Amino acid sequence: MLHSPGTVIGRNCFIGPRFTATNHRVPEIDPNFVPEGVIVEDDVIIGACVTVLAGVTIGKGAKIGMGAVILNDVPAGSVVVGFPAQERDDVWQPTTLGPAYSH
Ligand SMILES: CC(C)(COP(=O)(O)OP(=O)(O)OC[C@H]1O[C@@H](n2cnc3c(N)ncnc32)[C@H](O)[C@@H]1OP(=O)(O)O)[C@@H](O)C(=O)NCCC(=O)NCCS
Numbered sequence: 685m686l687h688s689p690g691t692v693i694g695r696n697c698f699i700g701p702r703f704t705a706t707n708h709r710v711p712e713i714d715p716n717f718v719p720e721g722v723i724v725e726d727d728v729i730i731g732a733c734v735t736v737l738a739g740v741t742i743g744k745g746a747k748i749g750m751g752a753v754i755l756n757d758v759p760a761g762s763v764v765v766g767f768p769a770q771e772r773d774d775v776w777q778p779t780t781l782g783p784a785y786s787h
Pocket of ligand 1 (some may be wrong): 730751766
């Protein structure tokens, strides 16, 4: 997991491999640079290879599909996928998952 100063990870989160939390929204060489952290609230699930823009908050209980690039705050309890990440309420729900997840 790559994350920079200012990143806050809540409790009871699942974070897949190659998660990147950035801390510089518009990179430039600035000796007075102050990192802008990412906040991951409690009970968040993050798939593999997710990248988050500096300053974004991922709300409590949100789920992030693998490969998402998150540019904006993610509402609590939502599912987001893609680049740029967008909410989808028809994936990652109990009714959309296969037999392996039915127990
Ligand atoms: C989101 C996820 C849970 C799949 O949920 P699902 O409900 O079974 O979704 P499906 O495979 O039936 O796909 C439904 C739709 O979502 C899209 N979709 C699924 N996962 C996606 C992803 N990661 N990014 C973008 N779109 C995705 C599919 O293309 C499909 O789109 P369509 O309806 O327009 O054709 C899964 O794809 C995922 O990202 N899992 C995370 C795996 C991971 O990183 N594990 C970490 C430990 S190794």
